Amino acid sequence: MTGIVLFGAGSPICADVVETCRRNGMQVAAAIRNVSGSVYVDASIPVVEAADVTTEMTALPFVLPMFSPQNRRLALANATELGFHQPMQLVDCTAIVGGHCIIEEGVYINTSTIVGSGSTLERFVFCNRGANIGHHCHIGSFASIGPGAVLAGSVTVGAGSQIGAGAIILPKVRVGVATIIAPGAVVTRDVSDNGFAAGNPARILTSRP
Ligand SMILES: CC(C)(COP(=O)(O)OP(=O)(O)OC[C@H]1O[C@@H](n2cnc3c(N)ncnc32)[C@H](O)[C@@H]1OP(=O)(O)O)[C@@H](O)C(=O)NCCC(=O)NCCS
Known part of the structure; x- marks a missing residue:
């Protein structure tokens, strides 16, 4: 598995972050759904439930795609708990x-x-x-x-x-x-x-x- 992980598939600004990755020539390996509800990535990107995160995924660099500082802090705590350790x-x-x-x-x-x-x-x-x-x-x-x-x-x-x-x-x-x-x-x-x-x-x- 290669590429970067978007931690927080439920944030609308995922769409912008995906565009940045594409412009930069970077592959998005997966978007993690850490809260229930809609997801904001297109069908080409695998959406993975937090419960299904693997060690292969946690070894990848990750981005927190949300605007609100509070939500980003919560997502970081959540990502760290699941084993993500390479903020990009x-x-x-x-x-x-x-x-x-x-x-x-x-x-x-x-x-x-x-x-x-x-x-x-x-x-x-x-x-x-x-x-x-x-x-x-x-x-x-x-x-x-x-x-x-x-x-x-x-x-x-x-x-x-x-x-x-x-x-x-x-x-x-x-x-x-x-x-x-x-x-x-x-x-x-x-x-x-x-x-x-x-x-x-x-x-x-x-x-x-
Ligand atoms: C500014 C913000 C915190 C206001 O929150 P809110 O819950 O809507 O608060 P309220 O509508 O109760 O507004 C509180 C007071 O601020 C005033 N106010 C709110 N936004 C204002 C603005 N842009 N300009 C001037 N006054 C404003 C309201 O008139 C109100 O005044 P009052 O108490 O004298 O009636 C909220 O709209 C916000 O954070 N917006 C950010 C949007 C943004 O730029 N996002 C970028 C995402 S990519």
């Missing part, structure tokens, strides 16, 4: 990653994303289609960057935070840990840990969804 760094061949960047294990970078030079993407960061990450940004582990979001230079995003689609974060702004930035927000000031900011200019909202 998957960078779409249409993405541009500048020099002197640190891209850690388990990171997924979807199509047309740009990462400016000197940036760090910690473990299991997920960058969706067309995100634009400036130079010297630091994205904490398990953070998710939505499609078309723009992070200007030297932005910091804390671990497990979620930046909504099309949000804009101004230079040097610090987004705290486990914070949510709503789609389309223009973030001009720091947002503290466990925060929620929305609007243009973004307001810090007290009630977190």
Whole structure:
């Protein structure tokens, strides 16, 4: 058995991850269904129930194809329990990653994303289609960057935070840990840990969804 394993066949974004693999010339060996329900891979990819995972499969590199940081954390715990131990760094061949960047294990970078030079993407960061990450940004582990979001230079995003689609974060702004930035927000000031900011200019909202 060769190729990579998608752990989480029930996530719609599997479709994008499969496209990345195809563009990159990589084979998808299997998609693991770890929760019951629909699957989002086409019929050419074998879907394997978590209970039927073999040691041959757990020896392969794996990717966590889901946008929500919480779901990715849960899937990693589940995958590790089943014996998967080789998180793969998957960078779409249409993405541009500048020099002197640190891209850690388990990171997924979807199509047309740009990462400016000197940036760090910690473990299991997920960058969706067309995100634009400036130079010297630091994205904490398990953070998710939505499609078309723009992070200007030297932005910091804390671990497990979620930046909504099309949000804009101004230079040097610090987004705290486990914070949510709503789609389309223009973030001009720091947002503290466990925060929620929305609007243009973004307001810090007290009630977190
Ligand atoms: C932002 C988000 C957390 C809001 O969650 P929710 O459960 O729908 O929360 P609510 O609708 O109760 O909104 C909470 C408040 O934020 C406001 N709000 C929500 N989204 C907003 C937005 N994009 N811009 C401005 N305000 C927004 C609501 O009006 C509401 O304000 P109020 O309390 O004054 O009425 C949620 O929509 C989200 O995470 N979206 C991310 C989508 C995304 O980009 N995904 C990328 C996937 S690839």
